[in-house]
Amino acid sequence: MxxxxxxxxxxxxxxxxxxxxxxxxxxxxxxxxxxxxxxxxxxxxxxxxxxxxxxxxxxxxxxxxxxxxxxxxxxxxxxxxxxxxxxxxxxxxxxxxxxxxxxxxxxPMAPRLIGGGGGEPAFAQRADIAYAVYTPERRHPVEVAAAEEEHLIAWLSKRLNRSLSVPSLQEYGYTLVGGRLLPGEAGPAAQFMYENHAGARLTLYVTATPKGETAFRLFRDGNRRTFYWVSDEMGYALSGPISEGKLRTIAIDVCSELGGRPESWQ
Structure with a gap:
């Protein structure tokens, strides 16, 4: 050679x-x-x-x-x-x-869990990785843009075999950029991306979870934070480089809008 x-x-x-x-x-x-x-x-x-x-x-x-x-x-x-x-x-x-x-x-220094526990579930790790990979993209951050929101929801609902909806984050200053289909641990996952006027981005990761799995925690990796929870055998993870308190507040509203029960969180 x-x-x-x-x-x-x-x-x-x-x-x-x-x-x-x-x-x-x-x-x-x-x-x-x-x-x-x-x-x-x-x-x-x-x-x-x-x-x-x-x-x-x-x-x-x-x-x-x-x-x-x-x-x-x-x-x-x-x-x-x-x-x-x-x-x-x-x-x-x-x-x-x-x-x-x-x-x-x-x-050994990262990532770390806030709130105790022996480790975050796989979907929370995947949500954090997906945030790190796709949010820096400027030309191709999503597969389907927000202009085709109806198509985006129908497509991802079909692939996840679950009726999905996209929560609004307008009151927090974030508008929908669009979304994409991702491979999950045991099936497909969806990622919805939001952006504020300064260009900062949040993502909502959605995927099916094993029966009986529960999680209500904050996962931190560097300056990224992911608040994740499970509702009706679906895992949700909201990720972004914002304060823990603000992320939790947004996550509570998102959980409620999607039919969850955030009042049960400790």
Whole structure:
């Protein structure tokens, strides 16, 4: 195998994904078909989704640093020879290895549960991952936009085999962006996305849950919070980077609007 052929097979050993594809996803440079397939993979792979979240955080930090520098120093452009793609891929693989080490080091620190309990249910974890994967998307945050709300509800209700409705969050300043179908632990799940005037987003994740399962807790991962509950064998998870008190207040209203009994929460 030639050197070029070897570089064509650079993959992250932890996720099996090509780091060039991950980088292209963050930079919104993937063709539509490849982007959709990779997002689907990330929705089912917590470790890969965590990598993407890290890349986006790094990109945001670099952008903020660049903006800060632009205000304090003259803007200078330095021209350098273009680095070959295979060398960039090798560097990306090295950074992925460093990221894996950091993940192992920091894993005991997150995520954490508020309110006790031995661990969050799988649907709450999936809701948190889906929030991290899809809310940063600017061009394709949802599959069906709010302009087709009637179609969106009918489609997701059919796929989940359950009559669904989309609660309004207008009184809290959030309007519906749209929704998408996601793979759940034991069947399909739905994600509805909302956005306020500042661009901040909340998501409501809905899926069937095993009989007898109950949960009324807040799950925290970094600055993301997910308040989740179970009602009539359906799991609901409201996720967003807002205060615990406000998220709980919204969750209580959403639960009531969807026919639940939040008064039973301790």
């Amino acid at each position: 030639t050197n070029d052929e070897q570089h064509d097979h650079v993959h992250d050993p932890a996720t099996g994904l090509d780091p060039r594809a991950l980088s292209a996803l963050v930079d919104d440079e993937l063709p539509e078909g490849e982007r959709a397939a990779l997002l689907e993979r990330l929705a089912q792979d917590p470790e890969a989704a965590s990598r993407i979240a890290g890349y986006r955080a790094q990109k945001a930090a670099l952008k903020a640093l660049g903006a800060s520098a632009a205000h304090s120093e003259p803007h200078v452009v330095v021209l350098r020879a273009r680095t070959p793609w295979w060398r960039q891929a090798g560097i990306a693989a090295c950074w992925l290895a460093v990221g894996a080490g950091l993940a192992l080091t920091l894993a």
